[in-house]
Amino acid sequence: MTETPIRILIADDHPIVRDGFRGMFATEPHCEVIAEAANGAEAVAMAQALHPDVILMDLRMPVMGGVEAIRELARKGAAARVLVITTYDTDQDVRPAIEAGATGYLLKDTGRDELLRAVRAAARGEAVLSPAVANRMMSQLRAPREQLSDRELEILKLIADGASNKEAAKQLFLSEATVKTHLLRLYAKLGVNDRAAAVATGFRRGLLDLEQR
Structure with a gap:
């Protein structure tokens, strides 16, 4: 029985980044890039029209950023899983993306095999975090907090x-x-x-x- 390919939408404002991701998935039989978006607004419109399984979402894009796009997708009831892939790993970037509804958060230095595993996991609805982001979040949870009055x-x-x-x-x-x-x-x-x-x-x-x- 042939496995149905995971349908992927790539949202990034840099054409060379989109080309790199498309080339990466071109040799993967279980993944299919169905569209590319240059900003969050395009990603939302394409997601509604094409119904991808997974969206690779950059955070900082013109017109509409990634977090706003994730919120809009959630508001519209989109079924696609959003996998944030960005160069930014600060608390101010990670937390809003996760709270908006992102299924995962990876950095752009993620290796090919790790990215493919993350896409498959996201398609199954599993949470995916890069090791650096996961460690940062665990450190926050463990840090002692003195109560403000x-x-x-x-x-x-x-x-x-x-x-x-x-x-x-x-x-x-x-x-x-x-x-x-x-x-x-x-x-x-x-x-x-x-x-x-x-x-x-x-x-x-x-x-x-x-x-x-």
Whole structure:
């Protein structure tokens, strides 16, 4: 009995990358590249029209990025499994992609055999993570977290929304000095030195809602 090929859609804004993936799958009898997209919007439209089994999705593309495309595919009820393949492995890239609905997350230095195994696993609905990404996520889960107080969390949310110390003080009916004291305490608990790092860590640890971005 002949195995039905896994139908693949490649979404990447670099033609040379798409060509490389297409060439890789050309010699694999159990995989078939059915289309290529240069951005997330094209990927969503092609997925609806062609119903691929697996989408190889880059993250940073013009018109519509990968995370937004993954969300849109989920919203439209697309059955395709999305396998993110990118050069970016920061927490700010990995977590939104997984939360949006990606089945897997690989880096572009992934070897041919590993990529083929990942595509087959994704087609079966199995989660796939590159070793570097998996190790990063495990480290986060194991890292001790000191709890922020309710007031510190309120201030963190306000600075995530762009509020200055003065604006935060006014909204919370506190003095600026008190707000600054709370900020210094939450910096120490989060292990950061400034507002931007505090906000980034807040999103990464789930203390802030991604919708606030």
